[in-house]
Amino acid sequence: MLAVGYAHGQESSAGPTVLLAQGDSDCYAIGQRVAAERGGELARATAETQGGQTVCRIVILVPGGEGERPRRAEVIVPAG
Template sequence: MKTLRSKFRSAALALSASGVLLSAVSSLPARADEISGDQPLIVAAADCYSIGQQVAAQNGGTLAKASSATRGGQAVCVIVVLVPGKDGERPRRSEFVVPQN
């Protein structure tokens, strides 16, 4: 009986998640010409990822995380780079905040 209840709970959670996803997708415009000037088109994740790749290459490390944020009313990218340690030590975690252009 307990496993049936947990499976029912999982199914209910999946149905509610799909309903939220469908409601978010249905609010998006179907064609590019339906986008008006008052609806911002956000491509921040791809921009921050490419900025993160550049920052990682400049510092000789690997990109661990790239996310967009707002700091002081300005859109920025928060970049986390893992820089290899010296003499076989653990990599250092370096965080960079770069303005998003």
């Protein structure tokens, strides 16, 4: 099950920075896949526990249309 939220995001001139904590390599791979599926760039991928299960909190930047700023999309998916 996916939980998705949108808010206006900001992008630096150097592009987004991907932040990973130790043990988040699986979430990084999942984040890369989610970003590719949505046509965006991975900004962050972190593992956390929700309801006793490990999930990945993925933040991607989705390009805006006609010169608009990218949108920030946050997706929570099961880890693994």
